[in-house]
Amino acid sequence: MKDIYEDFDRAVCLRGEGRAKKETQWLKVVYGFNEPQLPNNVSSPNFSRIFATNTTAFELLVLKRKIMGPCWLQIKNPQVDNKGVSCTRTIVNHRENIREIVCATARIWSNIDIDDPTPPEALPCTVRTFVRPLDRFPPNFEVRASGNGKGLISPMKNERMLLNSLLVTIHRADPDVIVGHEFLGVSLDVLLHRMRELKADHWSRIGRFRRSRWPPIGRQGTNLRFLSGRLLGDLASDGAKDMITSTTWSLTEMCKTHLKSDRQDIDPDDTASYFDGGVSSPERLLTFVRHCELDAHYQMALAAKVQILPLTRQLTNLAGNSWNKTLNGGRAERNEYILLHEFHRLKYVCPDKLWGKKSAVAAKAENEDGDAEGGKTTKGKRDKYKGGLVFEPKRGLWDKYILVMDFNSLYPSIIQEYNIDFTTVESVEVDADGEEKIPEPPSSEVPQGVLPRLIATLVNRRRQVKSLMKDKKATPAQLLQWDIKQMALKLTANSMYGCLGFEYSRFYARPLAALTTFKGREILTHTRELAESMQLDVVYGDTDSVFVNSNVTELAEALKISAEFKKAVNDRYKLLEIDLDGIFQRLLLLQKKKYAAVKVEDGSRTSTEVKGLDMKRREYCVLSKTVSQYVLEQILSGEATEAVVERIHEYLTTIGEDVRGGKIKLDEFIIFKRLGKNPEDYPDAKSQPHVQVALRMKARGLTARAGDVIPYVFCIGEGGETAKTAQADRAKHPDEVRRSSDELKIDYEHYLAHQILPPIERLCEPIEGTDRARLAECLGLDPNRYRSAAESEERYFGTLDSLMSDAERFKDAEPFLVRCRSCRGQVAFAPISDRESSLLLPSGPACPACQSALGTASLQVQLETQIRGHIAKYYESWTVCDDPTCGNRTRMMGVYGRRCLRQGCRGTVAFEYSDATLYNQLRFYLSLFDAEKAVKTSTGSKADEVKALVDLQGDFLRTMAATAEKYLNQSGRRWVQLSTLFSFMKM
DNA sequence: CCCGGGAGCGC
DNA sequence: AGGCGCTCCCGGG
Missing domain, CATH: 3.90.1600.10 (B family DNA polymerase, palm domain)
Structure with missing residues (x-):
């Protein structure tokens, strides 16, 4: 009854008691679990504190007996032999959204040694599948089933009989370990509810603890206790996820990456069609059954491949906790137990377990924070402490x-x-x-x-x-x-x-x-x-x-x-x-x-x-990753930059064409996103693609819970108008797209602009000889929409003016159109240095069609009219969205800067006719009459010709230049925001 | 335009 | 029911 302990001073501090006693005497009181639990906060004149009033029997047993993980306990004669079973049930929901069981496979391995590296397919096992009809079996199904190869197929009359037979099978095999995929979160949940609903016989045989009355079934994914006595290795549990590298942990993906097997996915909505009794052949249903048989194998093969049982056993041996917790839970508990064992061995009193509460020190510190900062509202988590140091990379x-x-x-x-x-x-x-x-x-x-x-x-x-x-x-x-x-x-x-x-x-x-x-x-x-x-x-x-x-x-x-x-x-x-x-x-x-x-x-x-890099993230589709991979290989190839850039440009061009040409498979467009909460708990569900998809999945009776990874594809909105439907509504589950045959079309422009371009742009950022506008152009996107403000200005005015030719600079400028009053013909006023096309002759301007002279005054008026037209256009202030899938054109201006106003669009709007465009247009007009430049840019015999011309027509050129200059100089500042024009220089 | 909060990574 | 550091992207004021 009495025992003296050394105190563990941190234990005291951890309780928030501020006193740091080193060693004290403690009275140890032991009594049975049949007596009520003492409250942990009582004291009296004779004692100040009681510890460990809520310690569980498990903890006590394991600590006192120094049990470090699975081992033989001499309690009784335990009858244990190693049997593993792998179960799959495929479930379909029908009427009223209730999930029912139509098929269950039990694949049983007996006397397995979990340390034996022999893969499961090389070991003997029995396979048995229970299947029941939805309405009636297809003709000849029973006969064909009885002749199935290795796996025994047992057609059942109804769901209840299926469950009963399954329970008998489990009871006979009495497995120590059940291996599954989404077993705890999905299969077990449905099994329990259906067994209770249909009053299945001996339902508790699913575990080893015999019960006659049903205890309450807990929340989805929390009913491990129904399996008590058996270990559950669930490939989708948090414990397993730590051991398996995967982006989605779907069975198909894990089979591909870890088993190199190509598992066929079955669209859950197609399940009913496999069970159609009205067809002439049983083949389709047999295909379904074999799919289940194979899945059961895959699950066990994966578990063996990643060594889930041996590894969790070793971890459990080190920590001295429960194996099932290692298999299905996180690592906090393992850490707790290893320290409990250690401190117990050294006779310390450990901090009490606080179920679902923050540790006492954490709670205390939070209170103190609150006091110190004058009742600052409880902002959830306390400030983080500092972690690792990351150096600024030399990019x-x-x-x-x-x-x-x-x-x-x-x-x-x-x-x-x-x-x-x-x-x-x-x-x-x-x-x-x-x-x-x-x-x-x-x-x-x-x-x-x-x-x-x-x-x-x-x-x-x-x-x-x-x-x-x-x-x-x-x-x-x-x-x-x-x-x-x-x-x-x-x-x-x-x-x-x-x-x-x-x-x-x-x-x-x-x-x-x-x-x-x-x-x-x-x-x-x-x-x-x-x-x-x-x-x-x-x-x-x-x-x-x-x-x-x-x-x-x-x-x-x-x-x-x-x-x-x-x-x-x-x-x-x-x-x-x-x-x-x-x-x-x-x-x-x-x-x-x-x-x-x-x-x-x-x-x-x-x-x-x-x-x-983006290519390592699940929210980028396979296509995007493939393109990134190629670009990266080129960049890392070590070859000359020009060659690399050229190949990248070529490749992107092909990709753009292939994508638009429909040459890429649907699978390559799938994007994945994890649900942080249950779908109905999102306040902004309408703007989140994966939440929309998840909600539709649930409406169809599928599961979509917090933590699930949802696949989706961006499609073109119904009716073909890409801009009308909100982005999130256009996200569809791949199965929806497949089923729709041609109804749903993949939004290729969106993929090029949002999935392919940005990662490539980031990869190429340090690479000379290309930029995002050029990359966009290769992909067939409008390069102007991807030019940064600085790049656009630089394009127009150039930091190095002499390096840019007029042809380049004025590429997008409108020509000066001259109308002849005699013949009513219209012709563009070509640069005067272009002696073949120019309408300015040594004798003065003349119409190239009818040779009539053109009056200076007339040309001046025409020029002014056209300049005013451009100014008017500028003042119309039309804006366009830079997102090519949106293309919203409006004269409305947003309150908050340049964000596109269309709902759900992430684009940025810019003036369709910008100040820079206008400025450049005026410069172009001016250049047409620039005598000096005309002479400078002419060479050889041409030079003399041009020189003579500008001498003869100096007055005309000066008049016209002055007209253009008037608008350019006098009012330039009104149109051109110098601050934005020269922003590229601020570096 | 700036600021924050998730996702999802890296370590 | 492990930490923090760092892009990104998206909403909201």
């Missing part, structure tokens, strides 16, 4: 060897190096000015803390495992097992820091987290300074890495520099270690966290590494 394309040096496991190493722990770091006062102070690390005499020692143990064990792996005699199975073990050790060590800064963590210790990152920033800064002191150029760095420009073209030299630098850095620390992580042959550095490189692999091989 551009680097073509000397770049050394990527990074610290191995920086944060775990810092925690060890500086002995950062709950028991070693003194708490800090909260600063008066609200600024949070970083605590000091303990002095070197302070003994090693709990956390540093724990991490050291993990790191040492990992080192041992890795040395085992070097043994040449090791079998592949052993190697695989060790590899999983070392991975689990690394993951565990690395996750300790994250949980220190997690407000809801039982061991929340913000000052420790802040100290860790502070040291990280300090170390990275010093590392860069060291490099610079060695005359090495650091072009970039992020948190724990520096990219050093070796500035050499010989690999051996680069390696030598790397070794010298490594030694210089590592000499400064006891434990902390920097190492060469890779060598880049070429590096395209675009932004912080955004770059691509050609990495040197062993020998002469190379590979491309891409970080953070």
Whole structure:
């Protein structure tokens, strides 16, 4: 009954009690779970505090017995043999939007060893599919079903019988593990509701805990307890998502990337058609059944491929928590349990578990913040503490060897190096000015803390495992097992820091987290300074890495520099270690966290590494990624810039044509976006494409919940008017597009302008010889709409006037049209230096058609009329939207600058007839009568001819020039906003 | 035109 | 129910 504990001072502080008792005497009281729980906030004259009143039986058992993950417990004689089962049910919803079960496959593997690397397809298994008709089975279905190959097909009369038979199968197999995809969130939910609704027999056999009465079915995705006694490996669970690299975690995508298998997708809306009993052949339904059989296989194959069971078991062994939580939950709980075990072993009192609440320290700090800042409204989260340091990248394309040096496991190493722990770091006062102070690390005499020692143990064990792996005699199975073990050790060590800064963590210790990152920033800064002191150029760095420009073209030299630098850095620390992580042959550095490189692999091989670019994001379609890939390959090819630019331009031209020509498949246009909330919870649902699609999916009885990744394609609005329908309404699910046959058309212009151009533009930004207007032009988009203000002005006036020919400068100017009063013909007034076309003869202006002389006064009036026409046009102030899919033309002006006023459009409006256009037009008119220029631009024998002409017709030219100049000079400022015209010069 | 808040990445 | 740092893009005033 009585036991003396040492106090754990942080435990006290974590409770928000301000007192820092080191060791005190505690009275330990133990009583059964059949008695009521004490409140945790009681006190009396005899005691000030009670701890651990709400500890669960599981925690107690696991801690007291030091149970570290799955192991044999001598409670009774457990009858366990390993059986895995993979289940698929395909569900269709009909009438009243209720999801029913039409088909279920159980693929059962018996006596599997989860450490055996043999893939599931090479191991014996039984397959059984239960299927029931919607109305009636197609003729001959039962006969054909009985002759099915390996898989047993059991036609069932109705849904209830299907469920009953499935439950019998599960009961007989009694699986330890159930593997599925979206099982917890979807399948189990439907199963439970249908079993209850249809009063299925022995429904609790889905798990191992026998029940006769139904407990309440919880929210979707929260009913793991119905499976108690079995492990659930759900490939779409958060736990699994951490282990599988994928953008959508759809079964089809994972099969493709991890199994190299081409899984056929079935449109859920087509399910009913597979069950059509009115057709003459059973083939279609058999196809459906085989699809289910195959899916069940895929799920197990994926689970085996990513080693989900061995890895989660190792993680669970390290943390001492529950395996099912490792499989289906996040990592906070693992971290909690490893610390609980450690502190319990050392006889500390740990902070109490606060269910669904912020840790006591977090809550306390928030209150203090509120007091200090005079009752500032509870703005949700507290200010973040500072994290890793990111250097400003030196942007551009680097073509000397770049050394990527990074610290191995920086944060775990810092925690060890500086002995950062709950028991070693003194708490800090909260600063008066609200600024949070970083605590000091303990002095070197302070003994090693709990956390540093724990991490050291993990790191040492990992080192041992890795040395085992070097043994040449090791079998592949052993190697695989060790590899999983070392991975689990690394993951565990690395996750300790994250949980220190997690407000809801039982061991929340913000000052420790802040100290860790502070040291990280300090170390990275010093590392860069060291490099610079060695005359090495650091072009970039992020948190724990520096990219050093070796500035050499010989690999051996680069390696030598790397070794010298490594030694210089590592000499400064006891434990902390920097190492060469890779060598880049070429590096395209675009932004912080955004770059691509050609990495040197062993020998002469190379590979491309891409970080953070648009092409790595799920909201860009495959087409966009393919185009980016090509452009990137060209840029990194190392060939001459002109050749690269030319190839890019050519390629984009082809792409533009192919897209518009309908040569690209629908799949390549699919965009993905994750739902942050449930679709109906969006306040601005109407403007979000994926939310609109999700809502329509739900209306059809499909699932679309928070966290789901929604696929969609932008189509042309109904009725063909691209501008009329709001953007979000035009987003359609790929299945909708496929079903519509030709009704829905992909909005190619939108894809070119919004999915292809922007990523390419960003990639080409540092590349000479092209710009966004040119890239847009290649794609068949109007280049003028993509010219920046600066570029447009530069185009008109040119920073280097002499470099631009008049032909180029006045390309878009309207000609001066001269009408002849005699023959009523009309002709453009060509430049006077153009002796073949000019109507100005040495004798004066004359009509080229009827040779009649044209009066100066008449021409002057005509010129003035045309100039005034342009001015009037300018004052009409028509604006157009720069989004080619919108094309909105209006005379309305927005209140907020240049945003397009059409609902749902993201474009920018500009004057159709801008001040710059007008100014340029006037300059063009002036140029027509510029005698000096005419002489200058003429060469050879022409020069003399022109010179004679301007001498003879000087009066005429001066009169006309003066007319143009009048408008240009006197009123120029009224039209031309000099500030915008010359904005490109402000750099 | 500026400012903020999500997404989604990187580490 | 792990952290923070950084583009981007989109709404809103």
